[in-house]
Amino acid sequence: MAYYRQLGLVPQQRHTLLRDEEGNVLYEELMGEEGFSLDSALLYHRHIPSALVGTGTWNVGDQTLVPNDPLLPRHLLLHDLFDRTDVSGLDAVTGRRLLLGNGDVRIAYAHVGKTSPLYKNGIGDECVYVEGGSALVETQFGPLEVAEGDYIVIPRATIHRWVLRDGEDARLYFIEANSHIAPPKRYLSRYGQLLEHAPYSERDLRGPSELLQREETDVELYIKHRGRGTSGIQGTIHVLPHHPFDVVGWDGCLYPYVFNIRNYMPLTGKVHQPPPAHQVFEGHNFVICNFVPRKVDYHELAVPVPYYHSNVDSDEIMFYVDGDYEARKGSGIGKGSVSIHPGGHPHGPQPGAVEASLGAEYFDETAVMVDTFRPLDLGEAALSVDDGAYASSWTGGRWLAEVHR
Numbered sequence: 001m002a003y004y005r006q007l008g009l010v011p012q013q014r015h016t017l018l019r020d021e022e023g024n025v026l027y028e029e030l031m032g033e034e035g036f037s038l039d040s041a042l043l044y045h046r047h048i049p050s051a052l053v054g055t056g057t058w059n060v061g062d063q064t065l066v067p068n069d070p071l072l073p074r075h076l077l078l079h080d081l082f083d084r085t086d087v088s089g090l091d092a093v094t095g096r097r098l099l100l101g102n103g104d105v106r107i108a109y110a111h112v113g114k115t116s117p118l119y120k121n122g123i124g125d126e127c128v129y130v131e132g133g134s135a136l137v138e139t140q141f142g143p144l145e146v147a148e149g150d151y152i153v154i155p156r157a158t159i160h161r162w163v164l165r166d167g168e169d170a171r172l173y174f175i176e177a178n179s180h181i182a183p184p185k186r187y188l189s190r191y192g193q194l195l196e197h198a199p200y201s202e203r204d205l206r207g208p209s210e211l212l213q214r215e216e217t218d219v220e221l222y223i224k225h226r227g228r229g230t231s232g233i234q235g236t237i238h239v240l241p242h243h244p245f246d247v248v249g250w251d252g253c254l255y256p257y258v259f260n261i262r263n264y265m266p267l268t269g270k271v272h273q274p275p276p277a278h279q280v281f282e283g284h285n286f287v288i289c290n291f292v293p294r295k296v297d298y299h300e301l302a303v304p305v306p307y308y309h310s311n312v313d314s315d316e317i318m319f320y321v322d323g324d325y326e327a328r329k330g331s332g333i334g335k336g337s338v339s340i341h342p343g344g345h346p347h348g349p350q351p352g353a354v355e356a357s358l359g360a361e362y363f364d365e366t367a368v369m370v371d372t373f374r375p376l377d378l379g380e381a382a383l384s385v386d387d388g389a390y391a392s393s394w395t396g397g398r399w400l401a402e403v404h405r
Helices: 078-082 353-357 380-384 390-395
Strands: 005-008 027-032 040-045 054-058 074-077 097-101 105-112 118-121 126-139 142-147 150-154 160-163 170-177 217-226 233-242 247-252 257-260 279-283 286-291 315-323 337-341 365-372
Touching (some): 054 217, 074 380, 074 390, 078 105, 078 380, 097 380, 105 365, 142 257, 150 279
Antiparallel strands (some): 027 040, 040 247, 054 233, 074 337, 097 105, 105 170, 118 160, 126 142, 126 150, 126 170, 150 257, 217 233, 279 286, 315 337
């Protein structure tokens, strides 16, 4: 996020010698995006950040993707993924299961109750939505508390771990980019300030406010990175001689931050507003939107639910988090559902939803949407919890046999 923050001890000028209170040299690390031509931060370590004493292989789990073939809208029941699982042994790094993916973004889900190992994503930024529960996310930049309704944006290569304390569990929805994730460019000034028409401001963003120090040795770090396998993703474990939470100070415009969906100010209008009005973040070839409780259209002939639409360039993935989603009534969709509306197929309200919505003044619904500009393939988790019936929900369950040509 491109506004400046500073924590801890930093020298008066960049790239100059800095010592700690005992006279020991501190090691400066420049963490920067896109060849250091975009946002960056300078971190000052007690130990050399590139030091290694061992390495191993991490099996990142089943990353297989298969096409949505034949092309179908689908309904995934996410809570069924962990319905009969003891989540006390699952963590947010090794316990996530892959739902959908393409060359730009992967979407995963986990219900966890255990502290994760140290981890960094070497492929791209992660945006994680906390569907339920709470956790402490410890990072090189400092700790961040997260709870229900929070998005946390974690820049690529940020070392962090998800700490689940006694009695805590968390349901987490992971959006893993192959790029960086940031507010939409149209919300930003030429120099990166959120503008007046943006549905949130810098006041709504929570960055680290204190530093973490750990003195452990021979520490394992799990790294997700590009590889040559069928999925293009591999995992490695580095053993570090010193704990990476040895940062005594940092400054810059690159760091993890939290935004709560309740602080989003929805844009409404006299007639129904299109999906870009709900956008919150974007990455390369995908956008993230959220739908929140709001007053709806006030034209005397307004139809509050969405019109049928063919988003010909995108797949639309909607995660239904809370409330009563008017347009999907009668489809079986509820809390914990994900709908897949693929590009090339028009979608919209279920039968009767248009008529039922007439005269409505307020919708109580919360959802997280990802639209991608390349088709999404199905991961093992999606295949295991597809209800198999959603495609026929607009025809009252009527379905013909498969046709071959």
